[in-house]
Amino acid sequence: MSKKTIIINPLDNVAVALCDLKKGEVHEGITLVEDITKGHKFTLRDIKKGENIIKYGNPIACATADISKGAHVHTHNVHTNLSENLEYSYNKVPTDVKPVKGRKVKVYPRANGDVGIRNEIWVIPTVGCVNGQAKLIVEKFKSKYGVKGCDGVFTYTHPYGCSQLGDDHERTKLILQKIVKHPNAGGVLVLGLGCENNQMSAFKEGLGKVDESRIKFLVCQEVEDEIESGVKLLKEISETVKKDKREERDISCLKVGLKCGGSDGLSGITANPLVGLFSDYIVAAGGTTVLSEVPEMFGAEQLLMNRAKDEKTFNKVVKLINDFKDYFRRNGQTVYENPSPGNKAGGITTLEDKSLGCTQKSGAGPVEDVVFDDGFVTEKGLNLLNGPGNDMCAVTNIAAAGCHLVLFTTGRGTPFGGFVPTLKIATNSDLAKNKSNWIDFNAGAVLESDFETQLEKLIDLVVDTANGKLAKNEINETKEIAIFKTGVTL
Numbered sequence: 001m002s003k004k005t006i007i008i009n010p011l012d013n014v015a016v017a018l019c020d021l022k023k024g025e026v027h028e029g030i031t032l033v034e035d036i037t038k039g040h041k042f043t044l045r046d047i048k049k050g051e052n053i054i055k056y057g058n059p060i061a062c063a064t065a066d067i068s069k070g071a072h073v074h075t076h077n078v079h080t081n082l083s084e085n086l087e088y089s090y091n092k093v094p095t096d097v098k099p100v101k102g103r104k105v106k107v108y109p110r111a112n113g114d115v116g117i118r119n120e121i122w123v124i125p126t127v128g129c130v131n132g133q134a135k136l137i138v139e140k141f142k143s144k145y146g147v148k149g150c151d152g153v154f155t156y157t158h159p160y161g162c163s164q165l166g167d168d169h170e171r172t173k174l175i176l177q178k179i180v181k182h183p184n185a186g187g188v189l190v191l192g193l194g195c196e197n198n199q200m201s202a203f204k205e206g207l208g209k210v211d212e213s214r215i216k217f218l219v220c221q222e223v224e225d226e227i228e229s230g231v232k233l234l235k236e237i238s239e240t241v242k243k244d245k246r247e248e249r250d251i252s253c254l255k256v257g258l259k260c261g262g263s264d265g266l267s268g269i270t271a272n273p274l275v276g277l278f279s280d281y282i283v284a285a286g287g288t289t290v291l292s293e294v295p296e297m298f299g300a301e302q303l304l305m306n307r308a309k310d311e312k313t314f315n316k317v318v319k320l321i322n323d324f325k326d327y328f329r330r331n332g333q334t335v336y337e338n339p340s341p342g343n344k345a346g347g348i349t350t351l352e353d354k355s356l357g358c359t360q361k362s363g364a365g366p367v368e369d370v371v372f373d374d375g376f377v378t379e380k381g382l383n384l385l386n387g388p389g390n391d392m393c394a395v396t397n398i399a400a401a402g403c404h405l406v407l408f409t410t411g412r413g414t415p416f417g418g419f420v421p422t423l424k425i426a427t428n429s430d431l432a433k434n435k436s437n438w439i440d441f442n443a444g445a446v447l448e449s450d451f452e453t454q455l456e457k458l459i460d461l462v463v464d465t466a467n468g469k470l471a472k473n474e475i476n477e478t479k480e481i482a483i484f485k486t487g488v489t490l
Contacts, residue, residue: 041349064079082352102251121152121187125156129161149242192220255288258275267411361409413435417478422473441457
């Protein structure tokens with residue numbers, strides 16, 4: 001690597017180390033007064049106590065002590081500027097989207113006009129009590145019939161569906177209903193117990209009209225042998241699913257989720273900006289992207305608000321932010337209790353630091369809509385989605401809202417994957433090399449080449465994945481769901 005440091009914005013008073021640096025070395029014209037670990041920051045001039053630390057051209061913290069030029073800037077000598085309550089105003093900024101050359105993908109058309117990039121068969125339990133039965137049904141079906149004619153047979157288990165009250169009960173039911181309707185599933189068996197709160201009759205009513213050759217229902221307490229009955233129903237579903245064929249469509253049919261997890265000091269320099277360029281590309285091509293992780297918008301929310309397409313959308317973004325802050329307060333928690341220990345070890349100092357890097361995944365285009373818990377993504381372009389930053393819950397929310405796949409940037413690495421292809425994008429080349437069994441794409445390569453070259457490679461990967469290439473999480477069969485819980489369990 002020829003480049004060892006970077007100043008992200010000309011307004012910044014700190015630089016970021018792109019590799020481990022030693023005390024006494026000279027970088028950016030500054031002699032370092034202590035060692036600086038990769039991803040961490042050092043000052044470009046003397047900074048007085050109370051003065052703002054500027055990164056990404058914006059304040060990320062204030063100094064809690066005088067900091068000498070060339071010194072390490074981190075949690076030991078700075079503190080967040082953020083407060084609990086903020087006043088927001090709509091200051092619309094230009095968000096022109098440049099025309100791009102579109103691409104073609106081969107996808108499965110669905111009867112409702114949507115498309116899927118997988119043609120899988122799923123077993124979805126309405127309640128955690130039948131998780132074991134769901135697994136046995138899948139195992140017995142696969143051992144008896146194999147998976148010819150579809151892209152795989154899976155069950156997505158969870159611990160909920162009973163002993164939940166109010167919003168938790170409704171959220172569990174809605175998330176599961178949205179998964180059942182997901183276009184990556186060619187067919188679904190909904191498996192219930194019979195005595196749970198999440199009753200099958202109400203669940204079916206909430207789904208509305210369904211194709212009964214593709215979506216079937218089984219209540220374990222109502223049959224003598226639920227395993228045999230489940231296998232029989234899966235066989236019936238498979239007879240319909242095997243008739244489905246891929247057809248060519250424009251890339252604008254794709255809905256792509258944008259997520260980060262295990263971020264480090266390079267996340268906002270390599271992977272997140274690269275994903276932001278991808279978001280701008282697919283939006284310009286007529287497609288859709290979805291950014292969630294609301295707590296990781298705190299500190300950068302005004303920048304997103306200024307990109308709202310109109311004042312109505314601006315007000316929805318304000319509601320998105322304030323509702324999540326209220327959730328923190330209701331539970332007696334500090335709104336800005338972030339970043340995580342892993343984030344800090346990787347060089348992220350405050351929530352502003354994390355959020356300004358995190359939101360770069362959204363690119364520079366306009367915010368077209370905000371989607372709350374009960375909705376699907378319906379607007380083309382960039383959407384914001386309600387949900388926490390937790391990896392498993394966030395990916396589940398993003399996919400359940402209708403995304404076909406998720407671009408997941410990471411600096412620390414994680415094997416996790418959701419129920420849709422979850423492409424792991426490493427922020428640095430060391431991670432990509434050391435965890436090649438987890439990582440699908442190395443965004444650290446932008447430091448050796450350029451963003452334009454890596455963007456073309458990322459577009460190629462998304463197209464290949466939409467056409468059927470397996471993501472690492474699919475190869476490893478790390479496909480899970482997690483349902484966001486906020487209330488009481490009986």
